[in-house]
Amino acid sequence: MDAITRIKDLIENNPVVLFMKGSPDFPQCGFSGQAVQWLRACKADFKYFNILEDPELREALKQYSNWPTYPQLYIDGELVGGCDIIGNLYNDGILADMLAAANGKARA
Amino acid sequence: MITEQIKKLLNEALNPEQIEIIDNSAAHAGHAGARSGGGHYHVTIVADAFEGKSLVQRHQLIYKALGDMMKQQIHALGINAITPTEYSKEL
Numbered sequence: 001m002d003a004i005t006r007i008k009d010l011i012e013n014n015p016v017v018l019f020m021k022g023s024p025d026f027p028q029c030g031f032s033g034q035a036v037q038w039l040r041a042c043k044a045d046f047k048y049f050n051i052l053e054d055p056e057l058r059e060a061l062k063q064y065s066n067w068p069t070y071p072q073l074y075i076d077g078e079l080v081g082g083c084d085i086i087g088n089l090y091n092d093g094i095l096a097d098m099l100a101a102a103n104g105k106a107r108a
Numbered sequence: 109m110i111t112e113q114i115k116k117l118l119n120e121a122l123n124p125e126q127i128e129i130i131d132n133s134a135a136h137a138g139h140a141g142a143r144s145g146g147g148h149y150h151v152t153i154v155a156d157a158f159e160g161k162s163l164v165q166r167h168q169l170i171y172k173a174l175g176d177m178m179k180q181q182i183h184a185l186g187i188n189a190i191t192p193t194e195y196s197k198e199l
Contacts, residue, residue, distance in 0.1 A: 031184060066168045068178035069185070084187050085163045 003060035011074045015102035016046040019061060020071040024048055031083040035071040038090040044099035075102045110147060110181050114174065121173030124155035125192050132186075146183030153188070154195045163189075 001009070011017050016039075022028030024036045039046050051058040051070055062068050065079045073080040075098055080086065089095035111129045118127060133147035151170070158166045166189035171178055178185070190198070 066171065067164075068171050069183075079164055081164050081167065083184075085167065088163065 003054075003057045004064060006057060007061055007064055010047070010049060011077045014047040015076060015105060016044055016099055017074045018046050018048045018071055019051050019074070020048055021050070021052050023050055028052060029070070031069075032071045035073065035083055035086050038086050038095060039073075039099070041090070042096040042099050044096075045103050046099075075099065076105075110177075111149065113177065114149060114151065114182075117173050117175070117177070118151070118153060118170065122153065122155045122157045122169065124153045124157075126152070126154040126195070128152045146181060148184045148186075149182060150186035151188070152190075154190055154192055156192060158189050158191045159193070 018024075018032075018035060018039065020027060020029075020032035020035065022032060024040075027033035027036060036048075049057075051061070058070075061072065065072060067079060067082065069082055071082060071086075073082075073086055080089070080098070086095065089098065111131050114129050115127060118124065128151070130150045131147060132150055135148065153170070157169060161169070167187050170185070170187055170189060174182065174185075
């Protein structure tokens with residue numbers, strides 16, 4: 001599968017996907033680590049993808065999303081944003097609802 | 109100066125009413141992401157161009173304007189992108 005197909009496969013088959021540097025327990029960048037903390041604070045189920053292990057997908061996703069940095073959070077197949085936006089949504093109290101809605105739909 | 113270059117590109121692309129760029133690179137020197145040499149910056153930008161746009165779309169406008177700078181010179185960019193109307197409410 002080419003990288004774009006794999007990206008679509010990931011974001012369409014998982015309600016919440018975080019593309020990040022490293023893993024949730026061992027993030028390789030402070031911004032990725034911060035994003036994980038907000039998702040965990042919301043008690044969200046999420047799939048992560050370590051882009052450091054896949055240079056081809058790492059470059060392809062930047063093109064696909066018109067977003068040049070990581071982390072990138074996808075909910076229901078749509079780009080929500082990077083660290084700044086995730087933080088804004090968390091501070092506004094919206095993030096938990098978005099995540100719960102996406103997770104809830106997936107379970108129903 | 110990278111901050112000047114960021115300012116120039118954003119001025120040209122978005123014609124902002126206000127723009128402020130802060131270089132936070134020193135605070136991140138030596139961490140894994142800074143090894144490639146890219147700096148950490150924060151931009152506050154007030155522009156009509158953001159009217160009616162979502163946060164994602166606003167950030168995408170900025171990333172597009174900065175183009176190749178995001179590949180090398182900039183490792184991380186904090187963004188506060190607001191419209192003149194929103195800005196006047198913040199005062």
